[in-house]
Amino acid sequence: QKEVEQNSGPLSVPEGAIASLNCTYSDRGSQSFFWYRQYSGKSPELIMSIYSNGDKEDGRFTAQLNKASQYVSLLIRDSQPSDSATYLCAVNGGGTSYGKLTFGQGTILTVHP
Amino acid sequence: DAMVIQNPRYQVTQFGKPVTLSCSQTLNHNVMYWYQQKSSQAPKLLFHYYDKDFNNEADTPDNFQSRRPNTSFCFLDIRSPGLGDAAMYLCATSQKTGAPYGQYFGPGTRLTVT
Numbered sequence: 722q723k724e725v726e727q728n729s730g731p732l733s734v735p736e737g738a739i740a741s742l743n744c745t746y747s748d749r750g751s752q753s754f755f756w757y758r759q760y761s762g763k764s765p766e767l768i769m770s771i772y773s774n775g776d777k778e779d780g781r782f783t784a785q786l787n788k789a790s791q792y793v794s795l796l797i798r799d800s801q802p803s804d805s806a807t808y809l810c811a812v813n814g815g816g817t818s819y820g821k822l823t824f825g826q827g828t829i830l831t832v833h834p
Numbered sequence: 835d836a837m838v839i840q841n842p843r844y845q846v847t848q849f850g851k852p853v854t855l856s857c858s859q860t861l862n863h864n865v866m867y868w869y870q871q872k873s874s875q876a877p878k879l880l881f882h883y884y885d886k887d888f889n890n891e892a893d894t895p896d897n898f899q900s901r902r903p904n905t906s907f908c909f910l911d912i913r914s915p916g917l918g919d920a921a922m923y924l925c926a927t928s929q930k931t932g933a934p935y936g937q938y939f940g941p942g943t944r945l946t947v948t
Binding site: 762766770809811824825 | 874879
């Protein structure tokens with residue numbers, strides 16, 4: 722089982738719709754969770770972080786965390802073509818992985834006009 | 835603006851010819867990381883430094899080495915690049931390790947091996 726697994730995608734949504742990106746993780750000791758956006762040929766950009774169960778909103782982005790289910794999600798409201806990118810879920814692990822980010826394989830999102 | 839800078843942005847080297855990639859940061863972060871990212875793959879951690887404490891991932895090839903002469907700078911040395919080392923090399927920083935500190939990436943260096 723992969724340590725951090727994301728919905729495989731690619732995900733295609735129309736402009737203005739809600740894009741939903743999902744991520745599950747295997748390390749129950751994980752403490753913090755991050756979403757990165759990566760445009761083709763560019764480096765990852767940190768867009769959201771979440772540490773407590775529940776929702777965290779920042780503009781059009783909402784991160785959701787459920788530690789009991791080991792599940793993290795990112796919702797993008799009013800999706801724009803400029804949101805088209807690969808979204809990487811990253812988990813800061815516990816135990817021997819403390820302080821290290823484990824990345825999922827990424828979900829490619831395309832927002833079409 | 836505080837940032838993570840990588841030089842060069844593009845590097846072409848010959849098979850077996852040593853190459854050094856550099857990273858500098860103005861964020862005054864304690865931790866610096868080096869990742870390798872190949873096409874359509876997740877970033878793979880090679881090393882990280884907490885201040886001067888060096889941490890090597892178990893599966894990082896011996897061909898890769900790193901130096902951190904001071905808080906602001908970190909270097910990645912590839913002693914004998916092979917064709918399989920062609921990738922994007924990403925430097926990242928964080929204030930500390932662990933929650934709640936995220937990592938901030940530089941623009942990357944695209945390495946081509948001919």
